[in-house]
Amino acid sequence: MLIKTRESNNVVIFDIEGEIRRSESMQTTLHNLVKSHLDRGTRNVLLNLEGVEFIDSFGVGEILASYISTQNLGGKLKLCRISKKLLLIFQITMLTKVLDIQEDCEGALESFDKA
């Protein structure tokens, strides 16, 4: 898994590529990365999942933990460009009730401004 970080209008965007799974070797976890940005004052986080091919239960746990940490500080965490198959699983498991999933990242960025 590769995570690139950029910033746009007070939103930190994580462009994630590859698979978010337990067996993937990584220097730091997604949750730890989000937490370090929260500690620096970031309150709006966007996860761009366009390049994500697969998520396992560990990946879901990371996304939920990131959401909880952001929410607890009064921030917003959103997802964009998620695959249709993944979206279906998210819907069935009710994750869409909690996670704000936007079709495109531009719309997601605008929705931060509106909130």
Place this chain on the structure above:
Amino acid sequence: MANGRLEKLLNRFADVRGHEAHAALYLSGFFFLITFSFYIVKPVKESFLIGLVNPAWWPYADLATALLIGFVVALNARLLNRLPRRTYISVSILFFIGCLLVFWYAFDVYLKSLVSTPVADSSGGIFFVWLPLTIMRAWPVPVFVFCFWSDVFIAMSVTQFWIAVNDVFDPYQGKRLVGLFVTGGLFGGIAGSSLAALMVFAKLISAGNLLLVCPVILALALVMVNRVYAEQKQLRGAAEAEVNPVQAGARVGYLESFLSVKRSRYLRLLAATLASAMVVGSLINFQFKFAVRRIFTAADDRTLFLAMFFLAILVVSTIFHLATTRRVLRTFGIRWALLVAPALLLVGSLAVFLVSAGALLAWASLIRGGDKLFDNTLSQSVRELLYIPVPADIKYKAKIFIDMFVNKFATGLGAGLYLVLYWLSGFAYKDDVAKVREIGILVVVFLCLWIALTRAVYAEYPAVLKKDIRRRWDEGDKIVSANVDVDLTRDVFDALQSRERSTTLYLMNVFDLVRKNNLTPELKEVLGIKQDELRARSMDSLFDVGGEVLFQSLDEAIVDKDFASEIDLIFLLPSYQEVMEKRLAEDAGSASEVDRIDAAKLIGLMVRSPETLRYLERFLQDPSPEVVTYALRSAAVHRRAEHVPLILLQLGNPLTALEAQGTLTDYGPGIEEELKSALGDESEALEVRRSIPVVLARFGTQRSADILLDELARRREDVEPELIDALYKIRADRPEVRFRDKKVRPEILFLIGKGYAIVLDAPGRAPGGAPAGLTSEAKAALDIKVKRVFDLMTLLHPPEDIVKACQNILQGTRKSVDYSLSLLDDLLDYELKALLFPLIEDLPPEERALRMKKAMRLK
């Protein structure tokens, strides 16, 4: 004057901030001029009443005001409804100026006995003859009209002043600045009464002509209040500052004002409290009059004594106010400040039954002086503060009714009670001491009522205040647990992943879903469960009993209610155990990660035996995080003490930490002591120690809370966030867990001190120079620190209130921040407020640094 210098000057009287200094000064000046005028009008009124009306009729003046004030309230409410606020106040002041000129003319006509000679052919001339004659014939009615007018003048002017304060300042500002306004009012009273006394004493001006001084003073007040609104318009912009005729659509009439009070329990209690205080004041006044009449028989002596007495009250009130009001409010808050006046008056009133006749005047002067003293200072400040949390549209309506109608009605009620007592008790045949004591019984009754109502008002106050503070966000974990079945989600994703990996694992995972009744049609669709796929090829070895294939189709099988229990029975078969242990032996040594995962998962389905537990131990140390994850789930099923150290090790691996936390949670509170040891062991990996508080929080026992607090007391920064998060969670989820003040408070103060360090050590500060503003990083660090302080405060105070206050202080609007500070002002004790507020208030850097240093000295 520049804001900074003005702020320093005003800070001698109240806690004034730079941006509010001008408005505060103008409003104090406005109040000064109003009371200045009133204390010129007051001696004129008293002088005419005493000189021209029989003392037996004095109570009827109060009763008349009580009956007629309702009409004034109705008219005032109508004006307030229809006119913009600035216009409404300006028109009122102009009206009072006009009235003063008319009264001056009437008294002047009477005093000079000026009667013009009629002029037959001039209509204008006839008027100037007719008017003085009418005044002469109607005398002393103009005196009663003037008495009534002066009551209306002071009631309306003071109400309008506080309306202006509410327009300009928000609640927290109001609380800080109230001392300055009351100071302005007291100085105005002293200036007015001194000027009146000096001018009459020096025979510079007659009593009647004093009324000509007032229009000048009121004209200045008109300028002051218009400056305030003009400045606000500039500051806030025209749209916002064109302060409401009371909220559009909310028609305000007398009835509406009355109904607004009637509908709200809080306002009813407020009205009743004020009424009881006014009745007490009215009755004490009668006691005082009898005591004065008993000693001073000559009119001049009596007048001189009264003039000096009222001046003394104002001077003492000013000194008392400057020395104590602000301090009492800051130290004890509204709760105790409310009680001071009635409690001390009760003690003083009871003394009437003990004092000798010779000491009666001294006692009466003290009790009357005390009543007026509190009324002018602490009680007035507290009363106004109690209005602050009432919504603006209701407040204006209610304030008119309570301050003008209830106030005067209660004074009339006091007069009525006096009259009843007078006739029933045969006052005419008793000496003055007996009369004073009998009135004293009524005073004590109403003081007790006042105290009871005070408690009732305060009980409602926080709830009214809290209505204006809402939660800005909910906690993430609560949102997740309310909307998502996390275990199901994990099982679904595991099943999906395992489908690509191993049919055995896949079917075991599907079976987990079946057993939990979670395999919905939609889920089956996503998992791609089809008849041919579900033919249990690789499961044959697991589920084949006596050569018969158990499943022809999982689709069919899963609708069978007995499906899960049949599978469970198979797991219990000794032959099954025997076969599977052989399989475990093969898989445990396998180089294939998939085989080891299968085996690790399988252990959780098997009956515990020394052999299976040995394999489980091995899998818990497997190099593959996937294998360890399944092993952890199996460990959660068997829950063996010997596995705990291995599980603790997995807390240090970010890939397995969450699963390990879940496993340890399933072990239950029995492992608290092992967790405590690991948490306190600095040789343990930091990530392990950081993960333990989550587990203890999930246990949520008293012991877990104590372990966390003990660890927090060791003040190791590396685990501090996790410890506080865990304690906060326990407090939120388990209200029955108790936290002792003496253990929590030092940690709160310690954290506040760390917050101070962030501010005081902010970069960019020259040595010995003024501190710079915080960088964004320092601000973020401070926000996190403040949140932790609040999280810890939930252990000692109502969590919902603290969380709301915290969220609004960190991310609220200016108004919600002020409401939050007001709420904290009520909730927290003096020490905590003194230390916390410099950290959370919006202050200029220099001011913040000064306050922090001052607070640290206090600490």
